[in-house]
Amino acid sequence: MTQTLELGLDTFGDVTTGPDGAPLP
Secondary structure (H helix, E strand, C coil), rough: CCHHHHHHHHHHHCCCCCCCCCCCC
């Protein structure tokens, strides 16, 4: 479930936290 959430957040790109809590590109 975590991976699905990470992918969902990554899709927006405006999320500042990624899977490792690091800023996304």
